[in-house]
Amino acid sequence: MAAMELCPKFEEAFQLLGKRWVGIIIRVLEDGPMRFNKIAEQIPEISKKMLTERLKELEEEGMVQREVFPETPVRIMYSLTNKGEAITPALTEIQKWADHWVHVKREEK
Numbered sequence: 306m307a308a309m310e311l312c313p314k315f316e317e318a319f320q321l322l323g324k325r326w327v328g329i330i331i332r333v334l335e336d337g338p339m340r341f342n343k344i345a346e347q348i349p350e351i352s353k354k355m356l357t358e359r360l361k362e363l364e365e366e367g368m369v370q371r372e373v374f375p376e377t378p379v380r381i382m383y384s385l386t387n388k389g390e391a392i393t394p395a396l397t398e399i400q401k402w403a404d405h406w407v408h409v410k411r412e413e414k
Contacts, residue, residue, distance in 0.1 A: 321366060326351050326359050328396055331385065334369065335393055338384035363389070 322328060326348065333339070333347045345356055360383060363369035368389035374380040385393075 321362075322392070324359070324362070326355060327363065328399070330356070330359055330363065331368070331389060331392060332396055334383060334385045334389065335396075338372070338382040340380065340382060344383060368392070 329348055329351075330344065333344055339347075341356070341360075344360075345351065345353060348356070351359075360369060360371070364371050366388075367386055370384050370386050372382045372384070374382070
């Protein structure tokens with residue numbers, strides 16, 4: 306069998322999507338626009354620093370939109386852009402695969 310040559314775009318996509326928390330943040334934002342603390346509440350294992358970093362990266366990639374409402378106090382909402390929403394069907398397929406094949410090992414407390 307001949308070696309498959311990887312597409313640079315595929316590699317680049319996995320560089321982004323393979324980062325820890327990125328897929329989970331996108332899944333959470335599928336429910337609609339959210340404030341930072343609501344996202345953090347949905348992903349209790351992520352640090353606020355990491356969440357800030359990942360949201361900034363996703364914003365720079367054009368997958369997440371950060372909207373500032375000039376109120377008192379200032380309200381900031383995060384939502385998926387069209388580009389961010391476009392990956393959600395693939396994440397749904399990964400969820401189906403995970404439901405069938407992945408077994409979670411629970412840590413005892």
